[in-house]
Amino acid sequence: MGDGNTTNRGVTTGTGTSNNNSEKPEWLQQYNLIGKIGEGTYGLVFLARTKSPANRGKAIAIKKFKQSKDGDGVSPTAIREIMLLREITHENVVKLVNVHINHADMSLYLAFDYAEYDLYEIIRHHRDKVNHTINPYTVKSLLWQLLNGLNYLHSNWIIHRDLKPSNILVMGDGEEPGVVKIADFGLARIYQAPLKFLSENGVVVTIWYRAPELLLGAKHYTSAVDMWAVGCIFAELLTLKPLFQGAEAKSSQNPFQLDQLDKIFKILGHPTTEKWPTLATLPHWHSDLQHIQGRKYETNGLHSVVHLPLKNPAYDLLSKMLEYDPKKRITAAQALEHEYFRIEPQPGRNALVPSQPGEKVVNYPTRPVDANTDFEGTTSLQPPQPASGNPVPGNMAGAHAMSNRNVPRPMAAVGMQRMQPQGMMGYNFPSQAGAAGGINPGGMPMQRGMTAQAHQQQQQQLRRKDPGMMQGYPPQQKSRRL
Amino acid sequence: MDDSSFSAGLLCQESEQTFLEEEEEEDTFSDLKNHSVLDDEQLKILTDKEISFGFKSDKSLVLSQEIECARLESIAWILNTRAAFGFRFQTAYLSVTYLDRFLSRKPIDSEKLWAIKLVSVACLSLAAKMEEINVPALTEFQIDEYDFGSNVKQRMELLVLNTLNWRLRSVTPFVFLHYFSTKFFNDSPPNNVLSRTVALILNAMREINLMDHRPSIIAAAATLVVLDQRLTREALEFKLNSISYSGFLEIEDLLACYSKMQKLDTEKLDMPKSVNSPDLSPTQLGRTSVLDYPSVSSAGCSNKRKRLTFEDDDQSTYKPK
Structure with missing residues (x-):
């Protein structure tokens, strides 16, 4: 792990802020850069291929961390993510292959095995293009693998905290086709060490997948918050729609999300202290009495939303994941033992193959690549840091309500022939520009080499950050079909 | 050397007045009590990890x-x-x-x-x-x-x-404290056990290189010193065997660590500062552990350390550019 150079060059007193070295740093020379595939509050993600003879052409996702604020040193998010990834090895967790330090500007690059797909794109493809639900074998295999990875994390005292469809990757062609990889550990926490307060860093998971105890202001969280998110993702795999699409309140640092709770109550019925004894101790349960307890939704309508009969094992498992009381919520280990996984179709390792012979293979779209951006080009274009210090990833919450991919893209993988032609750039770019808008509303400098069209789309993206747009899926932008 | 001890001493006094408020100490300990008692499987994961971090390597x-x-x-x-x-x-x-x-x-x-x-x-x-x-x-x-x-x-x-x-x-002794205090004190550790053990461990940092002992051993030894400063080898072995899952603790390691801490604890009690109250509250202990060290640290540099000094030409030296 790590490149050999770092130890020899670790201490230099130069200021080293220049990004415009004509000479590529040594570590970078081992890759062929293909282009940019994602962007988020943490930084940028690139697709590259290894040059070394042993693994020639192997697709690698390179995540470049944004520079921390001057004087803060190495970013805590980067430290925590790398540290976590160094400790974990599991088939269903994304694999960190290398950490590179660019000494000139002290920036950090993480090299991951590339995954071509993610659940956000798979769900979107079925909803918008295929008009057909995901086949039961695929749903079950995706869920099974997701739970396997999560069970591993939880038994290693790691809570992911930010599970959502775009963070659940699926491998494309290669050695592990159709294998699920949990990604993006930027918000993950270890709880082997003491349980800590959620309010730390003001970072919380995307509100659609946020557990009710968090929405109600619980001071401590457990691994049960991840299981709630899995329940939401399970329902979304079944129906192709987010289960609880609340509109996000964005006033203060960690505002009360009444609408999200209301969406949950509307479907699951109101929680009661009989079923959830500690409910009355949660801060927001009292602070906003007339709103939160005012409307009463008596019945649980979950089965009608997911179109499953009450006695169906899939429904039974789902309802156990969406149990209000975190203490009673099913754990990942228990879920893996559930009857749903024992009945046909049995889950498999390649989630994307058809379960029955003759069934049509769904060809999911490959990840768009912005081939016009290179490492140097992007470093010179980082949006200015917000005055408040480190960008707060919480800003991203719920952002992917937009039709365009507007979430921090984790990482991905690409087959040889899949590189997008340059003309695709107009198509590609909006998916990446919007995320930057989340941390830098309206203020992102124009990218060198960026087409006017892309810029226009970016501006549209920025305007689309209006929370009022969060309901449902807005129509596709025309430009995306270019 | 003198200068730094002096300035450290000044800082200490300041910290006593300004920073070591009771509230802060409460916070500092409360999360230790939040730990659930580890089960055997969790213990195994942790102790396997200890080795992978290079604690207690041969040299x-x-x-x-x-x-x-x-x-x-x-x-x-x-x-x-x-x-x-x-x-x-x-x-x-x-x-x-x-x-x-x-x-x-x-x-x-x-x-x-x-x-x-x-x-x-x-x-x-x-x-x-x-x-x-x-x-x-x-x-x-x-x-x-x-x-x-x-x-x-x-x-x-x-x-x-x-x-x-x-x-x-890194695995630290702190994750094991709740476990050992529950085990060694027969499920009912007195209130101040955790804080006394923490203070002891912090004191021990100066005396032992942390890489020489597994964190679980440090935690076990410190808890046992707090339990009783005069345990014999046999008594230690008996205590060790009373734990259901103790395969990870080796008696020789425990004995070595216990002896070092035993000496430490006795020395500490000889110091006037730390005996101002017979019933040491977490606050006072926390304060003691922080205040103790300037004297110990300067003493340590002059004579207390027993390790040999020799130059090793093979060692690559640290050359900042």
Whole structure:
């Protein structure tokens, strides 16, 4: 792990802020850069291929961390993510292959095995293009693998905290086709060490997948918050729609999300202290009495939303994941033992193959690549840091309500022939520009080499950050079909 | 040396008045009580991890006397800074673990003692980033007369991260404390056991290289010293066997660690400062543990350390550019 150079060059007193070295740093020379595939509050993600003879052409996702604020040193998010990834090895967790330090500007690059797909794109493809639900074998295999990875994390005292469809990757062609990889550990926490307060860093998971105890202001969280998110993702795999699409309140640092709770109550019925004894101790349960307890939704309508009969094992498992009381919520280990996984179709390792012979293979779209951006080009274009210090990833919450991919893209993988032609750039770019808008509303400098069209789309993206747009899926932008 | 002890002493007094409020101490201990008692499977995961972090490897780290002294000063600085920023004790301990792991992997030339200061700053800053909610900017970590720029500190952070292979999630004795105090005190440990054990462990950091003992052994030994300072080998063995899952604890290691801490605890009790109250509350103990060290640290540099000093030409020296 790590490149050999770092130890020899670790201490230099130069200021080293220049990004415009004509000479590529040594570590970078081992890759062929293909282009940019994602962007988020943490930084940028690139697709590259290894040059070394042993693994020639192997697709690698390179995540470049944004520079921390001057004087803060190495970013805590980067430290925590790398540290976590160094400790974990599991088939269903994304694999960190290398950490590179660019000494000139002290920036950090993480090299991951590339995954071509993610659940956000798979769900979107079925909803918008295929008009057909995901086949039961695929749903079950995706869920099974997701739970396997999560069970591993939880038994290693790691809570992911930010599970959502775009963070659940699926491998494309290669050695592990159709294998699920949990990604993006930027918000993950270890709880082997003491349980800590959620309010730390003001970072919380995307509100659609946020557990009710968090929405109600619980001071401590457990691994049960991840299981709630899995329940939401399970329902979304079944129906192709987010289960609880609340509109996000964005006033203060960690505002009360009444609408999200209301969406949950509307479907699951109101929680009661009989079923959830500690409910009355949660801060927001009292602070906003007339709103939160005012409307009463008596019945649980979950089965009608997911179109499953009450006695169906899939429904039974789902309802156990969406149990209000975190203490009673099913754990990942228990879920893996559930009857749903024992009945046909049995889950498999390649989630994307058809379960029955003759069934049509769904060809999911490959990840768009912005081939016009290179490492140097992007470093010179980082949006200015917000005055408040480190960008707060919480800003991203719920952002992917937009039709365009507007979430921090984790990482991905690409087959040889899949590189997008340059003309695709107009198509590609909006998916990446919007995320930057989340941390830098309206203020992102124009990218060198960026087409006017892309810029226009970016501006549209920025305007689309209006929370009022969060309901449902807005129509596709025309430009995306270019 | 004198200068730094002096300034450390000043800082200490200040910290006593300003920072060691009761509330802060409460916070510092409350999270330890939050730990659930580990089950056997969790214990196994943790103790397997201990080995992978290189604790208790075959060759013990031998530091030159200059480096030993510099290490003690660094620990003193880390403890002071912990108090000043209100960090948790684990954060201080973790940073000393990083320091010792760093020193065991990358020997520092006796001529470059300033480098140890810089490493200490990086270690504490990194530990704070791992453990603390509010992390001060690098500029706020001031050490003695040195004025390292933020860039230099950040480069050292990167060097430490790389040297430790980015493995910052070191196992510490603190995760085992709840377990051992419950086991050794027959399920009903008195209130102050945790705080006394923590104080003892923090004191022990100066006397032992943290890489020489497994964190679980340090935790077990400290808890046993708090339980009873005069346990015989047989009594220790008996205690050890009373734990359902004790395969990971070796009696020789425990005995060695227990003896070192036993001496420490006796020495500490001889000091007037720490016996101002027979019933040591967490607050007082926390204060003691922080206040103790200037005298011990300067004494340590003159005569207390028994390790041999010798120059090893093979050691690659630390050469900052």
